[in-house]
Amino acid sequence: MxxxxxxxxxxxxxxxxxxxxxxxxxxxxxxxxxxxxxxxxxxxxxxxxxxxxxAAVTQRWLDRAHAELPAVAAGPQSPEVRLRSWLETLYQAKKRKVLDDPELFATYSVLVDESSALIDEHRTELENQLAGIIAEGLEDGVFADAGDPLTLAHIVFQATARFHDPAYAPTWSAPSADQDFAALVGLLLRGLAAH
Amino acid sequence: MxxxxxxxxxxxxxxxxxxxxxxxxxxxxxxxxxxxxxxxxxxxxxxxxxxxxxAAVTQRWLDRAHAELPAVAAGPQSPEVRLRSWLETLYQAKKRKVLDDPELFATYSVLVDESSALIDEHRTELENQLAGIIAEGLEDGVFADAGDPLTLAHIVFQATARFHDPAYAPTWSAPSADQDFAALVGLLLRGLAAH
Known part of the structure; x- marks a missing residue:
């Protein structure tokens, strides 16, 4: 070449x-x-x-894996719909990655473990997207004022770890996984909306 | 001998x-x-x-680690207080185990990985305790009727995985861990209570 x-x-x-x-x-x-x-x-x-x-290869993979998320976060729907859709998009993107190419997924799980600074930055970026949706929900009054958006985003991200942390990838193909995910997001949305 | x-x-x-x-x-x-x-x-x-x-050694360790939980689940307090206290007891017991004797904890993390049937049974037992608390809250009307107690217990258990799954043990000594835990439980309780 x-x-x-x-x-x-x-x-x-x-x-x-x-x-x-x-x-x-x-x-x-x-x-x-x-x-x-x-x-x-x-x-x-x-x-x-x-x-x-x-690190650059890992960054590229993460960016590609999560390419759809910013558009979902900034979409025209209501904050509740967008929050659900954002979490769903993240979960389905990860699930697709592991099912489509388990070997590449395993490779990246190793790379991700060795780039903790990069991952922290990436997680912050994702939590910022979530916080943006939550902030709008707080402004609109559809979410209750129970903390600042960044803290709530951080909690929602942690609560859904089972559905985006690669450590749990083996559980994503369980027959009940999608149902569990939907029920969890429902519970979190009710918690955010509660006054 | x-x-x-x-x-x-x-x-x-x-x-x-x-x-x-x-x-x-x-x-x-x-x-x-x-x-x-x-x-x-x-x-x-x-x-x-x-x-x-x-397997018997692992069972004994799990029973010992979670000895306080049945009493908390059956205690005299309101379902909300008991739910919070049960999750807190589980988290603090695990955290104490890993901080007091990290080597033994690591040993048991390996044993637990090789006894998936035992762990499934143990998790079901814990989720049944949670479901008992939730069922009482539904009866009392302090929790909204948004699913059956076992499903809700399963979701609450999954949502708090970060604070009881040994895979996350390294994060439990982070300065923000206890605060994150309290905020997560608060959000879940608001979700359960929401009508």
């Missing part, structure tokens, strides 16, 4: 493929360079370290 | 000690027998297999 044509996206694509094929324990920058037909020095000109490359 | 004096409790005690010292991967029935000064045949007269012995 001509080095001039090399884009960050191409490197990340190749790195994801290498991670999937060799596993996160074995994949190296040299493997990524080889897959691209360039020297590892070239890859290092884009990413200063193996850790930086892995 | 005279074999006549050997009680099930003594074997379980010795097995817990052996598991803690050697780790769940290495501990054997022979180690347990040696610690008691008896033959391994003697231990097998009480427990037909290594798996049966490990």
């Amino acid at each position: 001509a080095e001039a044509a090399l884009s960050t996206e191409q490197i990340l694509e190749a790195a994801e493929d290498v991670l999937r094929r060799f596993g996160p324990a074995k994949a190296t920058v040299v493997d990524v360079a080889r897959a691209l037909g360039v020297s590892h020095g070239t890859v290092y000109r884009y990413f200063p370290s193996k850790a930086a490359l892995r | 005279a074999e006549a004096a050997l009680s099930t409790e003594q074997i379980l005690e010795a097995a817990e000690d052996v598991l803690r010292r050697f780790g769940p991967a290495k501990a054997t029935v022979v180690d347990v027998a040696r610690a008691l000064g008896v033959s391994h045949g003697t231990v097998y007269r009480y427990f037909p297999s290594k798996a049966a012995l490990r």
Whole structure:
């Protein structure tokens, strides 16, 4: 491949493929360079370290996994509908990822565990989206004023951990999972609405 | 030790000690027998297999960890107070276990993972206690009739997983954990009470 044509996206694509094929324990920058037909020095000109490359691959995966969420958060529906739909979108996106490509999901579960700062930032971003919906609900008076939106968002995110934390992925294909999820969101919405 | 004096409790005690010292991967029935000064045949007269012995040790640990819960569930307070107190007792008992003896806690986390039937049974027992409290709240009219008690108990148990699932033990010593827990229980109680 001509080095001039090399884009960050191409490197990340190749790195994801290498991670999937060799596993996160074995994949190296040299493997990524080889897959691209360039020297590892070239890859290092884009990413200063193996850790930086892995973090960028993880970030890209998370962004892709949650691409639909900002639009749901900012949608035209009522805050209650949007809150339910946002949580549903997050749960279904994760579930789809693990069912469609369990190996890649397992790979990313390892990567996510090694990037705690990145994950904290990502979680904050998601909780901010939730907080935005809750803040509107508080303004409209459809949610009761029982705390600040960020705290409530944090609690709703923790309460639904079972349906977005990769540690629980094996339970998402249980026959009762979708029903449990809907019942949980119902209970949380009643709690938010209660005066 | 005279074999006549050997009680099930003594074997379980010795097995817990052996598991803690050697780790769940290495501990054997022979180690347990040696610690008691008896033959391994003697231990097998009480427990037909290594798996049966490990399951009994796990059961004993779970029973001990949750010994206070039935009394809280059956207490004289109102259903709301008891629900909060039951969840708080469960969370604090787990938290104390992991902080007091992290090694033993880690050992039991491994044992728990290998005894899924036992854990299912144990979780059902806990959810039944919760359901009893919720059923009384529904009868008294302090909780809204938004589902059957067992389903609601199951949802409340899932929503609070972060505060009793050993997978989350590392987060329990975070400065915000107790506050997050109280806020979550508050939200769930508002949800249960909402008409």
